[in-house]
Amino acid sequence: MQPTNYQQLTRTFTRLARFGHLSAIAGWDMYTMMPPGGSQARSEALAELSVLQHQILTDQQVGDWLEEAEQEPLDCLQRANLREMRRHYQQAAILPAELVEAKSLAGSRCEHAWRSQRPANDWQGFAPNLQEVVRLSREEAAIRADTLGCSRYDALLDIYEPEMTSARLDTLFADLQSWLPQLLQQALEKQAQHPPVAPQGPFPVEQQRALGLEVMTLLGFDFEGGRLDVSAHPFCGGVPEDVRITTRYSEDDLFSALLGVIHETGHARYEQGLPREWSGQPVQLARSTAIHESQSLFFEMQLARSTPFLKQLRPRVLNHVADRPAFNEANFIAWNQRVKPGLIRIDADEVSYPAHIILRYQIERALIDGNIEVADIPELWDQKMQSWLGLSTRDNYRDGCMQDIHWTDGGFGYFPTYTLGAMYAAQLFQAARKALPTLESDIAEGSLNALFDWLRQNIWQHGSRFTTGQLIRNASGEDLNPAHFRHHLETRYL
């Protein structure tokens, strides 16, 4: 019997997922295990594979099957899968191969140089490389915008966050801007009355690792289908059947690695909870970048930094590391709920984090839409940091506009998903609280299964079956609403 067009597509996407598996594991290995001498050969091998994946996905036949499959009798789930297939195909097939290659080369060059330019505070060296990346990203954005019928920036945003637009981001972020600066100020004033004390190291790495593994177990990480390792920049990688999370340890700082592990465990449980029966199909995949981030922030910010969880966590910490005065319960909690505005995004607390994101969003949008040039970035960055957090980055590029890797290889449109994720996380936690009346006391007792079941039923098991809007409405009864994030911050910090 002749396979249907839809069947042809599912076979092709299964094949792509298998190659994606090898790419994910070789990528994980590159950041966790590979000795430096393997670097050149690995890059070549991964580039060869990505050329192959691109060829398979953008084959004219895939386009034909997509058209024909529309006419075939499909159930609801197959339609959702077809919608996601079309999305993947269009995203890949729109761009001319020369542009993809030019952007990849310019991105690698800029990112590679940035690794030494950032510590050297070398803006003059960095700017021309970034300008070239911006030039090619604008070209990409123009092509995508033409097809999608939207603004250039929105066309890049769509890669990470389908359905999201800058008009909507402007509304959401304007809401935050109307109350967040004052909330931050009040939180700082309250905290100044009893400043938390920093726990003093050293905290041996082996103890930190054992503690991290125990907490991952508490959080339901499935070690039959995943691992914890070390990398310079923590991430969650691998495949749903074999999720690889990483952290990095500092002997001076116990909580940086631990909360990092909890954050990545949130990403990991989403991956581990994706619907296994649709394995290899686009509809199995995580819904979007912001929904992925909502799961990690649900674990880290909503759950782990809550007072009842921190009370649970403290004796577990003391099972692994020697007691310190700073580990008394009140300080243990206050230290993990402290507010500390600073220059560096990845070190920011959840109250000051949105400032870092809105600043980057405004700059990258103006950059892609052609309203500013790379040369304008440092001045704008300094102005916005001054106005949001009262901090100067004048002549300090290293801790200012050169601190992130995202722009170096053209990842414009990604930053907003961090704060969208924080808002989704607050909204979902609020919905879980309504659904689970004993949630607070469950957390205080370390009984987390009902909460995880709620996440599984409402988020994880759906993969990409629903659009983001449908998913969040089904789970919480309403569209994305920043009031929940505000309520969460007010409750915790005021």
Place this chain on the structure above:
Amino acid sequence: MQPTNYQQLTRTFTRLARFGHLSAIAGWDMYTMMPPGGSQARSEALAELSVLQHQILTDQQVGDWLEEAEQEPLDCLQRANLREMRRHYQQAAILPAELVEAKSLAGSRCEHAWRSQRPANDWQGFAPNLQEVVRLSREEAAIRADTLGCSRYDALLDIYEPEMTSARLDTLFADLQSWLPQLLQQALEKQAQHPPVAPQGPFPVEQQRALGLEVMTLLGFDFEGGRLDVSAHPFCGGVPEDVRITTRYSEDDLFSALLGVIHETGHARYEQGLPREWSGQPVQLARSTAIHESQSLFFEMQLARSTPFLKQLRPRVLNHVADRPAFNEANFIAWNQRVKPGLIRIDADEVSYPAHIILRYQIERALIDGNIEVADIPELWDQKMQSWLGLSTRDNYRDGCMQDIHWTDGGFGYFPTYTLGAMYAAQLFQAARKALPTLESDIAEGSLNALFDWLRQNIWQHGSRFTTGQLIRNASGEDLNPAHFRHHLETRYL
């Protein structure tokens, strides 16, 4: 300008090498890092890749290019590369893709189940999986034998050891059988006069690992291009730029892991010493399985278990583990040169090792040629172990016919290369001794560079430039000659 047919071929083989790189790393990961839940998806991903590699290699165009390239002006090295390309092409092109995929899947399944079936001594569970692997291997052997015009078993042997035949193996092994049993008996009698004392554990794993790393450094392993990890069944994997060796630790037994590490380091240095300038081309690859094994046995048996090296090794051991009475110099040497016939091949000393190989060779040849079935193996195994080493494996499958990984994924034809390797190693060490008059005293002083340079110049740097026969004649002045192995054993053990 139109590329030549030879250039088209080199591009195709470079591409294949890149996919081979990903397969090697994903394979290494599977045995060292992967949690059990990742097994199914990994098998499928690797099978998909092997189908792709098979398609690329067996494309009709490759066949055409190979024909046409014969007429092109090529230098000596390019001719050798072309010869190896043809060999790879022919080996692959005769198998239908479905058989390749079926064998890969059946092999993964059998091997994965074997990991728990072996400790459980579960022959009943294992046998049907193995039968399926045997069925597919016979199919493969029949197709290969048709093309090569040889017996089925010889057709599989040819994969690992070109130029070798079972007729020649029978001659070589008959030679061994004529003198080895008596030599083993005499060695045992001699040893019985002063039986060596076993060093008592426990030897903490971390100390063993640190010692292993120090010895790898002494042996010139390049850690910029390789790693040491743990796996159930030690191996040398990865790619020449990034060689991954493994070992396994037992707290009771210091020397099993240590000599294992030395053995794999021999494999690794061969890989690390392959000609980097021919990277990605078949002519770069190691000459054959037996030549590969000759390098590991050169390191382990010829070098590391020699009296001068053991004298060198002893103080290094004492840098890492606490002294024991059994570590006095005489016993340290005697313990590492002891003869101890046992059930387990990988624990065997070099005098009894050939018995394990000849037994497996006879069984696997009968299995592939269709003279016995899987159900007959345990009985035959027991008979042969009784007759060679006087040991019973009745009802003990775990330490009998289920002890090795090789058959689980269809690696029939591989076992003979261990003993061929031992013979090559003895012959090469004898040649090195002639070329390097101060070799013994150099080893006693820990100056090993001249020896490694000799290996590099005579073996490593040639990759597959020469046939095995040419390589061994160039290096030692004669064809494979088991007299050197006999001389080596008599000198060390009698």
